[in-house]
Amino acid sequence: MPVLSDATVTQARTTPSFAGLPRVVPPHRAPPERELPIAAYLRSIRDNGLDGFPRRAYEEPVSRRGLLGRWSFVLNDPEAIRRVLVDNQANYARTTGTTRILRPILGDGLLISEGAAWRHQRRTLAPAFTPRAIDGLVPHIAAAVTEGLDHIAAEAAAGPVDLFNAFYRLALEVAGRAMFSVGMDEHGAELRRFIAEYAVRMGRPHLLDIVTPPGWPVPLDWARARFRRRWIPFLDRIIAARQQADRSHAGSGDLLDLLTAARNPDTGAAFTPAELRDQVATMILAGHETTAGTLFWAAYLLALAPEMQERVAAEARSADLADPTGCQGDGRLPLTRAVIDETLRLYPAAFVVVRRALGPDTVAGHPVNKNDIVMVSPWVLHRHRTLWSDPEAFDPGRFLPGAPTPPRFAYLPFGAGPRVCIGAQFALSEAVLALALLLVRFRLVLDDHEPVLPQAVVTTQPDRAARFRLIPRDPVRP
Template sequence: MPLLLDAIASSDRMTASLAGLPRLVPPHRSPPELELPLPAYLRSIRDNGLGGFPRRAFEELVTRRSLLGRSSLVLNDPEAIRRVLVENQANYARTTGTLRILRPILGDGLLISEGAAWRHQRRTLAPAFTPRAIDGLVPHIAAAVTGGMERIAAEAAAGPIDLFTAFHRLALEIAGRSMFSVGMDQYGAELRRFIAAYSVKIGRPHLLDIVIPPGWPVPLDWSRARFRRRWIPFLDRIIAARRASTRDEGRSGDLLDLLTAARNPDTDAPFSPSELRDQVATMILAGHETTAGTLFWAAYMLALAPELQERVAIEARGADLTDPTGCQSDGRLPLIRAVVDETLRLYPAAFVIVRRALGPDSVAGHPVRKSDIVMVSPWVLHRHRGLWSDPEAFDPGRFLPGANPPARFSYLPFGAGPRVCIGAQFALTETVLSLARLLARFRLVLEDREPILPHAVVTTQPDRLARFRLIPRVPVSP
């Protein structure tokens, strides 16, 4: 025990440098040497979008290919990315395919709204996502993480567990408690069934989603409409139950309180019931998918790098996690935050940002015509050979205090510009706290010997479920 306490006391010195640790290059599929033929490229969009980027996309700053009579550009040039996402972002809208796929489940919430509707929502929501407001949600996050760790511990006591599914349940519990002040025991299973039913088929992009003009129905639209007719009453039922519940004395305000109290700064108008429902759907779905995936990939990386895992555990066990307010940003957990940041570099949840040009433009000297497709892919950008040193290696040292920060617009795990993810701080807070609590309590050992590869349709997920043994650590004496 004295040796452990001495190690904890010296954790700052240990996290100052990761020199000497074995270099970890996680398993991955090599990109195709050449552009895929159009049929194969369209299949990759439907089945695994990561396979559609050829090798030159990871080496050149701008690549272009023909796509159904238009040009499709992949941007890695930081100035080109700034042009599309910041300087002239009003000229670049969501694609028809994106709207067809996401609107049935997200409605017209912040993630997919456009123009004046988006500006109204963003301005109305902004006060609910300030650092101070997020700190007010931390008690809900902490309670959900505590309960989630107990469930994981109970499951792990019986043998190896499927961590990806466990993290999905944990992230959903965090989202539910933060949104409604209550756990998701009553609604979680039904919500997971909705998500699974949507993602298996009707949430996947198909050729007709891409080529048929807006306003013209495609066959899957009927299935998506049927889904939405069941989905809306389900969300309304959860919101109504939360509003009918008696507020406990001393209960911290939740995200639904913040959304209900939000007012448009121009008109002082609140969200309408349908607008509120769409924001609830967006926050729960987008938030928990991102967190679950990031936690899984971080756990996988640490299982592949046991020496690094031990340093992370020492940092976690030496920190006061009973007061998690701001723990991801106030310097208490620099190595764990660096592990999360590096995980988001190699496995960004939103692997591609796709926009359709509303009018002509020029980016980094490349002409863009009306209706051209412009892509900024964090998956490609974060592995670009001209922007990162040893880009395929997992190296949290890139993000430790004192390291040179990434070049502007070369690291975009939450997007950039006016449409940067409004919930980024919330996501980092829950991810850092969850990972710290997990590693403080367990040593992770991967049971599977076959490599786990990234697979992306909407978000970046493992290509199969993998089992881990969670070995309890000796408790730290007070």
């Protein structure tokens, strides 16, 4: 049975900004006291990767264990992380298992490409994700969030709401609207079926995915290949429908317009149709699932901390969101943004970054051999005893203006270095705006008292369908 902390402890915070508020520690599994036996460790990779980190990983700067004839390192020393993700990042590549699992659904898009292909894509995509470009997408985001909240309101009128599924649909609608400037009414249901099918049947790591050399097929590869033969025509159909749509969508500033117009500044090359499709798949899939999780965990934390929820709601209701452009970074919603930042600390969507050493190296005094595995786990890093005060507690005060800045390379919700998530500002804009608009309209109350625990396979998601009562607030008067 998992060991759970108390959900709430009525102890005053020491953070001056929140003096007098209860200290809130969300329920969590206590890490194993010792390293799991290899068979149990491999099962944890398939079922819940968080269970594979022993207690010492949260206390030591570098920990290692033997793994199938090589060493596996977990790095929590900021300088060691900098070495792997920045200074010597060319020596560390994605693992065969990661590529084998993600390529059938993402193709060779930015997330899993390497070398010259990755550099071409990154350089070509960069102008589409500048702050100015993101501001141009905010109207699409706001329209989709407003419609999504209307659907959630209709559900809430009938009873408690499964907020994770509700946010999943909302984030998919935002992704579709930002990508195509039109809703996902026609294709959304089929897209959700594709994603669910892949996640359940083919997206979980299997032992053979990890140990089989590159180029050698494993049984699941055949199923993944069959999936891709159906998946590619579906994506091509969506893109073609958007490109052939009414001319009123042309030049609308959506992501597809930006990606179609993008050119590599060094070569002048545009994306080929196949490259464009892979970027669309990457942006829609990687973006909507991670944002849905972030919004769920933010709602869960605020339901556990009702006093904090009321402060965030008061801020959102007093802010002028008639034009939401830039609202996550222009000072209108500092507490809302701090809640999202703290949510990403406690529940980072990408819970682990795994790299394979292409050659020998030395990291924090530890020799790393070719083919050793090096892991940076934001889940562990953000809860490390030497890097954070009271690391298990929910405390948005850590991220308010004027608070001490976390140590560099100690807070990595979007990664670091050349491969830092290109869509980070888009994700933050969406999450801050969606949370603010949600709390303008509703007070969130958990409908039961059973703990909701994080389960991490590809992203950090709730282990069960938690239901919330959404209590309408009085309309905001102008």
